[in-house]
């Protein structure tokens with residue numbers, strides 16, 4: 001017994017002698033542990049079943065679950081690509097802001113350490129009754145408040161600046177691609193192709209405005225949320241170990257680790273809930289904006305009841321979900337507060353009591369003031385440290401959220417890059433899989449610049465692979481006006497989309513002038529945001545108009561051709577700004593579009609049912625004015641009143657066939673009349689047949705005797 005007691009005493013003595021070394025070893029182990037735990041929190045986790053999520057998004061999006069977003073290698077690769085956009089180099093504004101941010105973070109931790117010590121000193125001087133010391137410490141306290149508040153304000157300012165800087169870089173890059181010109185090897189008009197030729201992105205507007213903003217804010221915050229707590233945990237605990245000993249720190253860490261594992265197990269999947277909430281809120285908003293857009297139609301149908309039911313359904317689905325999340329949050333908040341505030345608080349108090357109840361080897365005896373000072377300082381350090389540990393623990397949640405935002409932004413960037421390369425991902429119609437059609441779809445035609453318009457064996461194929469016409473050949477020279485007719489859905493407007501470079505050319509040869517030589521007037525013309533003048537000169541600016549030597553008086557004479565010169569006075573001058581789509585009637589909108597044509601005077605005008613809402617007399621004047629200005633017309637119209645302004649006709653039969661001939665108006669009108677007459681006669685045939693059957697029965701019943 002005595003031997004073993006002696007052994008223990010020897011061991012204790014040896015321990016006391018070598019304690020500084022043990023302390024250093026334990027502290028090094030602690031720092032390594034913090035790094036390892038943090039690394040484990042943020043390191044890439046393997047993708048489920050080793051699937052490459054990049055492929056999951058870039059290949060066809062059909063009948064496939066949305067790809068799972070995780071903190072994995074794919075996320076880090078995507079983040080790397082985006083980081084190159086938002087911080088293009090070390091001598092950039094963003095890098096400078098990041099440096100400022102880091103310096104401020106370190107400075108704030110240093111201030112916190114100083115304040116913890118000062119707090120202890122203030123209480124110690126109180127306990128010791130040293131009034132002068134107390135007064136001096138209060139002065140110190142007030143003085144340190146200046147850099148402390150200054151640093152905190154600067155930190156949030158710099159972080160917000162950083163978020164705006166990231167957002168600006170990303171938005172610029174995205175808009176460069178989205179509204180970028182067509183250049184060698186890279187297609188333009190991405191804003192059209194993204195939603196019409198590709199299925200991957202349903203709402204680019206939301207991605208460019210909302211998702212980029214969320215991503216930027218998260219990226220700016222993640223740095224502070226990760227780097228700062230790791231630094232804090234190490235510094236605070238190092239300081240704490242000086243007073244309570246590294247042994248206590250290790251015991252404390254083990255306890256905290258165990259309880260935080262419990263908390264982690266209790267944490268519901270808040271990331272998934274947030275994503276679901278966002279989707280449901282988006283759906284509700286979409287329902288409301290649809291109602292605003294189609295208010296007139298709904299009002300005429302009296303569809304208020306149906307619309308209200310639909311909106312209520314959307315609303316209650318969202319509210320139910322929110323309530324479910326609220327319940328989960330309630331339970332979670334209880335567990336979180338219980339563990340972090342109360343359980344960890346008691347651990348902290350026990351640790352703070354160590355220097356009071358035990359005299360640690362290597363330390364001298366201290367008075368009541370000294371003990372109080374140590375207690376207050378340690379308590380402050382512990383509070384800051386446990387806050388930092390909590391933040392390191394939850395950094396994974398922040399990272400997971402950042403991964404979600406990153407996947408949205410990189411989906412936008414990747415899809416735009418594919419579209420610019422002419423790679424589209426769209427669900428194809430069944431007929432696209434037949435051998436003949438898939439051969440057409442796999443081909444690509446050639447496009448050359450030319451004065452004339454010439455199609456040579458060009459197929460007309462819709463974005464979902466429906467081959468409307470296998471091979472189309474026709475040509476139009478300036479001064480020859482082409483009329484295009486055919487049943488609905490036969491491909492008349494599609495021809496214009498190929499001509500405008502919106503749809504790919506799948507085969508043959510297209511010769512056409514540059515896009516700037518065309519101007520399109522559709523049935524519902526586009527009216528931009530802006531003044532009345534902007535509507536007529538779109539897409540020119542007022543300065544460009546002046547550069548062309550055109551003045552408001554010239555625009556007025558253009559408007560008088562379309563009999564709309566009264567609008568300038570009515571709306572309050574050329575500078576009047578309205579929501580023109582709602583202010584102008586359908587016919588007036590078409591007339592404004594014609595005024596735009598007369599202002600721009602392009603070589604070719606594409607008229608797609610462009611006069612359908614305009615009276616016949618105005619239509620005639622507009623067509624004549626266009627031809628006198630030397631504009632070549634390519635017209636789709638069901639109105640025979642327009643035929644006389646054209647020299648050629650391209651007629652689709654809706655079955656994949658067509659004819660292209662000179663237009664002999666007289667002959668065509670005669671044929672049209674004959675066709676109408678025959679159709680009327682054919683419509684009467686069933687009635688005549690029924691009457692004949694009746695008469696036969698009547699005659700038979702009388703044995704052929706009609707008397």
Ligand SMILES: Nc1ncnc2c1ncn2[C@@H]1O[C@H](COP(=O)(O)OP(=O)(O)OP(=O)(O)O)[C@@H](O)[C@H]1O
Nearest residue numbers: 196462463464486487488489490491492493494495
């Ligand atoms: N963005 C698109 N994606 C997929 N298919 C499309 C797209 N735009 C048009 N189509 C399809 O292409 C076909 C031809 O359409 P197009 O607009 O050329 O017809 P159209 O002859 O002008 O008919 P209408 O006289 O009714 O205007 C239609 O079946 C239409 O559904």
